[in-house]
Amino acid sequence: MDGSHLDDTLNELFSSIPALEPRKPLIYEITSGVIRKKLYLDWVLSHFVKRSIDRDVRFLLWMTLYQVFFMRKAAYHVADEAVDYAKREKGRHVANFVNAVLRRSIRERADLALPVDPVTRLSVEQSFPPWLVRRWLERFGPERAHELFGLLNRTPEFCLRIDPHRISREEVEAGLARMGIKTRSGRFLESAMYVDRVGPLLTDDLLKGHFVHIQDESSQLASVALAPQPHERTLDACAGRGTKTDQMAEGNPRVRIVAMDLERRKLLSVRGAESLIQGDVLKNPFKNEVFDSILLDAPCSSLGIIRKHPEIRWRRREADIARHGAFQREMIEALSRNLKSGGRLVYSVCSFEPEETVDVVDAVTKAGTMKLQDPLPGLLDGPYFLSLPHVTGMDGFFIACLRKP
Numbered sequence: 001m002d003g004s005h006l007d008d009t010l011n012e013l014f015s016s017i018p019a020l021e022p023r024k025p026l027i028y029e030i031t032s033g034v035i036r037k038k039l040y041l042d043w044v045l046s047h048f049v050k051r052s053i054d055r056d057v058r059f060l061l062w063m064t065l066y067q068v069f070f071m072r073k074a075a076y077h078v079a080d081e082a083v084d085y086a087k088r089e090k091g092r093h094v095a096n097f098v099n100a101v102l103r104r105s106i107r108e109r110a111d112l113a114l115p116v117d118p119v120t121r122l123s124v125e126q127s128f129p130p131w132l133v134r135r136w137l138e139r140f141g142p143e144r145a146h147e148l149f150g151l152l153n154r155t156p157e158f159c160l161r162i163d164p165h166r167i168s169r170e171e172v173e174a175g176l177a178r179m180g181i182k183t184r185s186g187r188f189l190e191s192a193m194y195v196d197r198v199g200p201l202l203t204d205d206l207l208k209g210h211f212v213h214i215q216d217e218s219s220q221l222a223s224v225a226l227a228p229q230p231h232e233r234t235l236d237a238c239a240g241r242g243t244k245t246d247q248m249a250e251g252n253p254r255v256r257i258v259a260m261d262l263e264r265r266k267l268l269s270v271r272g273a274e275s276l277i278q279g280d281v282l283k284n285p286f287k288n289e290v291f292d293s294i295l296l297d298a299p300c301s302s303l304g305i306i307r308k309h310p311e312i313r314w315r316r317r318e319a320d321i322a323r324h325g326a327f328q329r330e331m332i333e334a335l336s337r338n339l340k341s342g343g344r345l346v347y348s349v350c351s352f353e354p355e356e357t358v359d360v361v362d363a364v365t366k367a368g369t370m371k372l373q374d375p376l377p378g379l380l381d382g383p384y385f386l387s388l389p390h391v392t393g394m395d396g397f398f399i400a401c402l403r404k405p
Helices: 006-016 018-036 036-044 055-069 075-088 092-111 118-126 128-152 169-178 199-203 217-226 243-249 319-334 358-367
Strands: 158-162 183-185 191-194 212-214 234-235 254-260 277-280 291-297 339-349 371-373 384-387 399-403
Touching: 006 018, 018 036, 018 055, 018 158, 018 358, 036 055, 036 118, 055 075, 055 092, 118 358, 128 169, 128 319, 158 169, 158 217, 169 191, 169 243, 183 384, 191 217, 191 277, 212 243, 212 371, 217 243, 217 339, 217 384, 217 399, 243 254, 254 399, 291 319, 319 339, 358 371, 358 384
Parallel strands: 234 254, 234 291, 254 277, 291 339
Antiparallel strands: 158 191, 158 212, 183 191, 339 399, 371 399, 384 399
């Protein structure tokens, strides 16, 4: 594993093997589902496999059981396919082993007793690491934690950002309807439109022509919070592929945006910037007090986007959260030097953990270098925006606006 997201890995696969493209939805459903339910599937297998097995054999067992347990595929058909594959690729001995394990797992799964310990039980049921189960149980309580885990285990929902300067909402709705895509309005923004699937859109001119963009509504709110004005010099400090850069530039050709990121290949996708800089926030090349506004969409634990990227739950450790929080505070302090007096910095992360959100903002404001102000006046009330997935139905996200005295 190279740390890539599942969807990026699959996109590379489909690009290299075009013949697989028609099967993309099915392949994505199985692979993402297996990653999502990995702990539960291993718990089931632990009752019937008492020795170490090759990784690819375990993968085959996972994929087969996932299809039977969660996709409601005919057990005999899926199991027979797996056994035939094992015989062809691994030989009769492995095929017999696979057959025996699958038959027993499918037949006896309902009789397996879940662990008694509440943390372990919920960890197995919802297929989340125990440290995260314990953390969210303590923070939200059993009922709300169950809601959160349940939502994060559902098939992800996707949101579009409409460029209102190039196309009307009605035109987008009509185009999506022709593709058989169902839509609903955003919770906060006119530019946001939720869709029940994105597959047909990926090759359509609506997306390829940049009339719409795939971007969660919570992410869209970060650019709205910064709202750079004409002739302001603005920095998108961790621009990535430029989704928020492009959003800020839409319909605002006189805004002067500098997009910076550590990875040059990501910057090649940025369209709305006046300048592109490959650089490090902590060692950035900018002079003091040069920017009127800065957007810092900071690197984080990404626990708020587990629904879209289920692999994140297995890659993170609890210590990562505090480590990210410390790094985020350093980034804000570094960028505050590049901000003009009276200028504003919007800080956002796709996390809803206190160490990366309110604790970061509290530490910065207590240091006296920045003051907190309402990030979305007229749209939301409060000193910051915090999206809890089981409350908003959106990605877990945090937005705060800091002004330099």
